[in-house]
Amino acid sequence: MKALGHVFKYGDNVDTDVIIPARYLNSFDPQELASHAMVDIDPEFAGKVQPGDLIVANKNFGCGSSREHAPLCLKTAGVSCVIAETFARIFYRNSINIGLPIIECPEAARGIDAGDEVEVDFDSGKIYNRTKGTQFQGQAFPEFMQNIIAAEGLVNYTNAKKSK
Amino acid sequence: MGMTMTQKILAAHAGLESVTAGQLIEAKLDVVMANDITGPMALPIFKQMAENVFDKDKVILVPDHFTPNKDIKSAINSKAIHDFSKEQGLTYLEQGKGGVEHAILPEKGIVVSGECIIGADSHTCTYGALGAFSTGVGTTDIATGMATGELWFKVPSAIKFVLTGKPSPYVSGKDIIIHIIGKIGVDGALYKSMEYVGDGIANLSMDDRFTMANMAIEAGAKNGIFMVDDQTVSYMKEHSAKEFTVYEADADAEYDEVITIDLAEVRPTVAFPHLPGNARTIDEIEAMEPIKIDQVVIGSCTNGRMSDMRKAAAILKGHTVAEDVRVMVVPATQKIYKQCMQEGLLEIFVDAGCAVNTPSCGPCMGGHMGVMAPGEKCVSTTNRNFVGRMGHVDSLIYLASPEVAAASAIAGYIANPEKVGDR
Numbered sequence: 250m251k252a253l254g255h256v257f258k259y260g261d262n263v264d265t266d267v268i269i270p271a272r273y274l275n276s277f278d279p280q281e282l283a284s285h286a287m288v289d290i291d292p293e294f295a296g297k298v299q300p301g302d303l304i305v306a307n308k309n310f311g312c313g314s315s316r317e318h319a320p321l322c323l324k325t326a327g328v329s330c331v332i333a334e335t336f337a338r339i340f341y342r343n344s345i346n347i348g349l350p351i352i353e354c355p356e357a358a359r360g361i362d363a364g365d366e367v368e369v370d371f372d373s374g375k376i377y378n379r380t381k382g383t384q385f386q387g388q389a390f391p392e393f394m395q396n397i398i399a400a401e402g403l404v405n406y407t408n409a410k411k412s413k
Numbered sequence: 414m415g416m417t418m419t420q421k422i423l424a425a426h427a428g429l430e431s432v433t434a435g436q437l438i439e440a441k442l443d444v445v446m447a448n449d450i451t452g453p454m455a456l457p458i459f460k461q462m463a464e465n466v467f468d469k470d471k472v473i474l475v476p477d478h479f480t481p482n483k484d485i486k487s488a489i490n491s492k493a494i495h496d497f498s499k500e501q502g503l504t505y506l507e508q509g510k511g512g513v514e515h516a517i518l519p520e521k522g523i524v525v526s527g528e529c530i531i532g533a534d535s536h537t538c539t540y541g542a543l544g545a546f547s548t549g550v551g552t553t554d555i556a557t558g559m560a561t562g563e564l565w566f567k568v569p570s571a572i573k574f575v576l577t578g579k580p581s582p583y584v585s586g587k588d589i590i591i592h593i594i595g596k597i598g599v600d601g602a603l604y605k606s607m608e609y610v611g612d613g614i615a616n617l618s619m620d621d622r623f624t625m626a627n628m629a630i631e632a633g634a635k636n637g638i639f640m641v642d643d644q645t646v647s648y649m650k651e652h653s654a655k656e657f658t659v660y661e662a663d664a665d666a667e668y669d670e671v672i673t674i675d676l677a678e679v680r681p682t683v684a685f686p687h688l689p690g691n692a693r694t695i696d697e698i699e700a701m702e703p704i705k706i707d708q709v710v711i712g713s714c715t716n717g718r719m720s721d722m723r724k725a726a727a728i729l730k731g732h733t734v735a736e737d738v739r740v741m742v743v744p745a746t747q748k749i750y751k752q753c754m755q756e757g758l759l760e761i762f763v764d765a766g767c768a769v770n771t772p773s774c775g776p777c778m779g780g781h782m783g784v785m786a787p788g789e790k791c792v793s794t795t796n797r798n799f800v801g802r803m804g805h806v807d808s809l810i811y812l813a814s815p816e817v818a819a820a821s822a823i824a825g826y827i828a829n830p831e832k833v834g835d836r
């Protein structure tokens with residue numbers, strides 16, 4: 250599996266209130282949520298993002314609320330992968346559980362700029378910055394999580410486990 | 414090797430002798446909770462896995478975020494979790510009978526020490542005040558928990574906070590936790606447990622502890638947990654008929670860091686926009702140009718409990734709210750609301766010129782009942798001051814204790830509660 254696209258770049262502590270503000274949470278329709286993605290930090294995001302694009306950010310991406318609407322709206326908007334120095338833990342869990350690939354890689358987070366074309370190989374954890382011709386080694390998922398991702402999320406994983 | 418409090422609870426719920434930090438486990442759950450935002454989203458996911466919840470006495474749905482329903486979409490969401498609760502035979506704490514989830518669960522005795530609890534809300538970490546392992550998760554996790562009664566966890570490492578001394582009169586749990594987050598940063602405890610021990614704990618009320626455990630997530634923590642003492646035990650005996658287990662950390666438990674906090678040295682502390690870690694003491698604030706405010710919110714799962722209401726009322730009594738300020742007082746549960754009524758606090762609030770709202774999350778996450786316009790500033794006893802959290806992206810939130818909030822309501826700018834008598 251691979252991700253390939255252009256990068257939207259953000260800073261530290263991008264919180265769930267800017268990823269998807271609470272005022273839109275009376276809906277959980279993925280398309281509607283996606284249309285408001287990142288609106289409070291980057292009003293142009295939802296209009297500009299193309300399928301395959303990536304988000305690269307610094308520390309503590311996704312901090313704040315437990316709303317799964319946050320990774321869901323990014324995934325639905327077309328984001329293929331989020332790379333950050335670190336993630337907030339609930340966002341991390343939620344992303345795995347809904348099948349949005351996320352990678353912690355401080356070097357990549359620092360070495361990639363907005364608009365760069367980036368390719369990620371999920372099997373090897375390798376991140377290529379095609380624009381700058383640089384390469385980074387991202388952290389591979391632990392085996393336990395790989396199983397969940399391979400099952401395309403926690404729901405299938407749980408169902409498969411039950412039928413065993 | 415020894416285990417932390419959290420690790421011991423997780424080991425017991427995973428059926429293991431011992432666990433170590435970083436280990437992936439599957440643990441049995443004692444309580445699974447969701448609200449009117451996360452619950453409706455979890456139901457279709459739940460239905461893909463199961464017909465019935467794993468245990469109807471262990472799953473609870475609380476309508477509190479957009480309730481009383483602020484619009485048709487919210488009403489449909491509340492109805493979804495209401496109908497599901499009826500269908501499955503679950504407890505449903507209807508508006509007028511319940512309150513904000515993290516205040517109502519301890520109050521109703523639904524959560525006790527030693528339990529393993531998940532909630533589809535990030536401030537589920539609140540119940541750590543009772544000595545439980547309690548953490549926030551998303552909707553897929555909660556649906557899985559509802560269906561199976563189990564969930565995967567990565568065993569966290571921990572930071573030990575040794576609390577000593579006694580806080581001064583106008584300092585409470587809120588000041589202490591903002592002080593701590595200011596010290597370690599909003600990702601200072603990322604993925605970790607914040608474990609509180611020390612003889613200073615005896616000087617903190619249960620309400621103080623709820624406030625502090627509530628904001629563990631604002632330091633990025635997986636959970637916050639207090640050692641159990643006599644106060645905890647009497648609180649649980651008063652509120653719950655459940656059996657509880659008390660876990661203590663092993664003497665040789667390993668901690669990433671040990672931080673000692675002398676509570677006597679903590680000053681009234683405010684978190685400036687836009688992060689709960691932007692801590693400033695009241696003395697630093699008094700040295701600045703006055704920060705004029707438009708709104709005050711006293712309530713939420715952080716500081717909407719009885720002692721918070723009493724502290725705010727004690728300051729507001731005999732004063733009036735500044736002309737250009739609006740104040741929302743939101744008791745966190747129906748029981749607290751009634752207690753406020755019986756103690757005459759509602760009258761104090763109303764006489765001072767506050768709007769008293771029915772228990773709800775309301776303005777805390779910019780839902781309703783106190784949403785702000787561009788440029789407006791609010792002193793709030795809630796737990797997050799992120800961009801746009803309480804309304805327009807250009808509005809500003811200052812997080813503070815009920816005492817600072819009440820003093821600021823009277824002054825019209827962020828004010829020192831120690832000096833209210835001077836005016």
Ligand code: SF4
Pocket residue numbers: 478513514515534536713714715773774777778795796
């Ligand atoms: S009061 Fe605020 S922080 Fe607490 S549960 Fe409600 S929205 Fe969340």
